Amino acid sequence: MxxxxxxxxxxxxxxxxxxxxxxxxxxxxxxxxxxxxxxxxxxxxxxxxxxxxxxxxxxxxxxxxxxxxxxxxxxxxxxxxxxxxxxxxxxxxxxxxxxxxxxxxxxxxEVEMHAIQTSGNCIRNFTSDPFAGVAGDERIDPRPWAEILRQWATFHPEFAYLPRKFKIAVNGAEEDRAVIQCHDIGLDLVRDAAGEVGFRVLVGGGLGRTPVIGKEIAPFVPWRDIITYCEAILRVYNRFGRRDNMYKARIKILVNALGIEAFRAQVEEEWRHSRGGPSTLTETEVARVAAHFVDPDYRTLPGDDTGYRAQLVQDKAFAAWAKRNVRAHKQPGYASVMLSLKKTGIAPGDITDTQLDLVADLADRFSFGEARATHEQNLVLADVEQSRLKELWQLLRAAGLATPNIGLLTDMICCPGGDFCNLANAKSIPVAEAIQQRFDDLDYLHDIGELEINISGCMNACGHHHVGHIGILGVDKKGEEWYQITVGGAQGNDASLGKVIGPSFARVEVPDVIERLIETYLDNRFEDERFIDTARRIGIEPFKTRVYAQREANRKVANA
Amino acid sequence: MPKLIVHGQIRNDDWQVVPAQATELPNGKLIVPLALWREAATRLAGRGPLGVWLQPDDDPAEIADALPSLAVVAVDFPKFADGRGYSTAALLRTRYGYQGELRAIGEVLRDQFFYLTRCGFDALQPPEGRYTDAQLEAALASLADFSEPYQGAIDRPEPVWRRHARGGLAA
Structure with missing residues (x-):
């Protein structure tokens, strides 16, 4: 790194x-x-x-x-x-x-870290693919570009007091694992017909109060020009983004108000003056940064480790973990391991000092001294030899970091919510915990399969509820905490925004609602069809009908 | 007399900033609002050295042709967190080639001095009474908060990787 x-x-x-x-x-x-x-x-x-x-x-x-x-x-x-x-x-x-x-x-x-621009109305921390450099579907490693752009954005004097926060994500793989469609600027690394590296640029995506999928502003910006191009976007936004209403101040509102064509024309006009200027990137600088992201010293190993294959057959618990938490690696004989921070009873994403120390030790012993954080609030050891997975699993299990639930219902994205955050309308951590407790049967979880439940305690959508297959949003109703449910959101290449199924629910009702949604899915799914695919096929009506029919029945019983 | 920081030095200022709603022009060296300049350019021309100040949503293109005749251009920050003036300054210095005094007025505070200077302001005018003499003297240190910023801007157009050979390890 x-x-x-x-x-x-x-x-x-x-x-x-x-x-x-x-x-x-x-x-x-x-x-x-x-x-x-x-x-x-x-x-x-x-x-x-x-x-x-x-x-x-x-x-x-x-x-x-x-x-x-x-x-x-x-x-x-x-x-x-x-x-x-x-x-x-x-x-x-x-x-x-x-x-x-x-x-x-x-x-x-002292350890090359900081808290610069992690909040405020400025360019925020760059996010990217947690499997950068190790994924088989990678076109171009996004890390050097994220670093080059991070440095450019750090203390940028013109863009420290923007109308609102500004988030940029960089992806370089076939599958978008950086949610680039939901960022103020989404950068997708691509090659043109001549093989030159550049960026497909999306603009005006975002979650929050007005969720919007980003629009393509440029199909290909050559790598040399990416800084001047981003500066042109930022300058148009800084000058013309709304400042009278903080809920309408994100760039997505400006892009929608102008229309993408008019916004693009303004950016192009701005760029015409700055393109080719001193901020144009050089091969020397790109090579300097890229030299930090070369492959570690992988051992030459046969394709698949036979010992590991045998262990999977012999040990069901190990196999269940491997199925969910181990990911294929581009290098023969290696794998990437996901450490779940979604153990029931622990707030999603929380980690103790002892666990952090342990992850450091395991990174040193198993993965070239490095670890990665994911936007799903888990950790990754990216470069582990398959033959050592079982040993690693045992150590992780002892530390509560091996819950075999990556991508399953209990692997929820969840903001800190009303327990900690001033902005929140409602608590989110107790909702996550109640759902995790309701769905504590591992076989049932595996049967339900891939499902993303995202919980935000308010409109600001730190828990990305709009793009959860099931989204839960805390709302304030006359001083009480209620929860609005959406179905059909998704992140990734075919990102979509979930639809609200109807009136909101009290906190105690939420696990029941999730159960009704799951039943609706199980009744309707084709073999091996994922929740999101069923939801897209049948629409929200069947989900809605079942949830509210049951609620009505419960009320009658309660009032009888 | 109001204090002004020009090129890192504290000075007394003998210009007067004419408020947006003013109907009468005082005597002396004036920095007038864009709207007034627009309607009274010829009347103002005979008065000697003249400055114009811009609001955050004023388009600097409007004064582009007149820049060689202006002694001062000021950009108002009604609130320090309104960052439009940074882009206005950058445009004046680059696109419109303005080389005279570029002054930040309004809520101009020491914790923004560094960014303001980087965007091309060479004169900083904090609100009268906001700082004691000693505080203003101390505030000059904020002009040098960072010795080698990463990106190119108006003060140093080249990014750090063009200004220096990079890669030397941290001490």
Whole structure:
């Protein structure tokens, strides 16, 4: 992965000094609350219900073992012994003291980490494919490009006070695993007819209050021009995006208001002036960054490990885990392993200091010292020899990191919700837990098959509920927490937005509703058809009918 | 007299910024709102050195042809978190080739000095009374928050990888 040079290190060190000074001026009363807010937000620091929350950047999800150990240390020393992986591949701490934050940032800078632009109305952390560099369907490795763009966006002076937050994702594989259609800018690495690398550029996607699938603004921007092209988009947005209403301030609203053709024309006009300027990328700079992302020293192994095959036959529990949590690798004899952070009873995405230390050790022993965070809030050890999978599984199982549920119903995406977040209308973690408890039978889960349930505690959609096969959204009804259910959303190449099935439900009703939805699916599915495919085929009516008929029946019983 | 930071030095300022709604012109060196300049350009021309200030949604293209005759162009930040003025400044310096004094006015605070300077402002005018003399002196340090920024901007058009050979390991 990318290692800092002297310039990178100086920038994060200077950031620590800058933020220490800003915080001390705030504490001394020289900076008002309003003046300090954007400064702390652009350092990932929120003031939450219980305590500040600090969101640490994990650029495009990559972590090394030294960084994992430092995060464990921070969890132990400054927090309550755990952290939370977010849907943007970042790590959040929920309990640091404001006064400690400069010191935490200093500790992070020592291991080439920071919290820069993890919040605020600026260009946020870049996200990408957690299987970059190891997936068989990869066209072009997105990591060097994500890093080049990360550096460009870091402290960009023109785009630090945008109308609203701005998220960019980069994908380089056939299957989109970076949700590029739901980002302010989605970048898809492609080759043109001559074999030159470039980007198909999507713009104006996003979730939140007004979910929109991104539109193609350019079919091919050559790699040299990607910075000037992105700057042209950002400048049009910075000048003309709405600032009168924060709910209409994202770029998707501007793109929709102008229409993609008119928006494209403005960007092209802007780009005409800047294209070919000093920000045009060079082969030297791309090669410098790409040199950090070469393959590790893989051993030459036969295609499939026979010992591993035999273990799968002999041990059903191991096989169940391998089926869900082990993924094919481009390198013969290797596999990628997903560590589930979705054990029932633990808030989705949460991880303890001890687990972070263990993951660091396992990364060193099994996967060239690196791990990755996924936007589904799990972790990945990307480069594990098949012959060592069983040993790894046993160690993970002992640490509660081997729940064999990746991609299944209980592998829910879930925001921190009303337990922690000021913005939330409703709690989300207890909803996830109640569903996990209802569906605790592993055989039943495997029978239901691939299913994504995404839960957000409010309209801001940090839990990506719009693109869950089943989406759950917390809403406020006269001060009470209610939940609206959608069906038919999906991420990936054929991303779609879920449809609301009807009036919302009380929290206690939610597990029943999910059960009715699952029954509807099981009754209607063709053999091996996934939930999302059945839902697309039959539409939401059958789901709706069953859920509300049952609810009506329950009410009559209750009132009898 | 209001204080102004010009090229990193604190100075007294003898220009007056004419408010948007003003109907009468005071004496002295004036920075007038775009709307007033638009309707009274000829009347203003005889008064000596003149400045124009732009609101966040004013299009700098409107004054492009007049730039050689203007002594000051100011861009107003009614709220510091309204970032449109950064793009306005960048456009004035690049597309329209403005080389005279480019002044940030309005809610101009030290924690934005670095970004403002990078986007081409060479004069920064914090609100009168916002900083004591000592605080303003201390605020100059914010101009140098980062010694080698990554990306090209107006102050340093080349990105760091063009300014330097990169790859040397962190100390």
């Amino acid at each position: 990318y290692r800092y040079d002297a310039f990178d290190q100086r920038i994060v060190d200077e950031r620590v000094a800058q933020f220490r000074d800003q915080t001390s001026r705030y504490l001394a009363g020289e900076l008002s609350e309003d003046e300090y807010r954007p400064l702390r937000l652009q350092n990932g620091l929120y003031i939450q219900k219980q305590a500040p929350m600090l969101r640490i950047a994990v650029p495009y999800g990559l972590l090394n073992s030294r960084q994992l150990r430092r995060l464990a240390h921070i969890a132990r020393s400054y927090d309550k012994g755990y952290g939370h992986f977010s849907t943007r591949q970042n790590l959040q701490f929920n309990w640091p003291a404001l006064e400690d934050v400069p010191r935490i940032l200093e500790e992070l800078a």
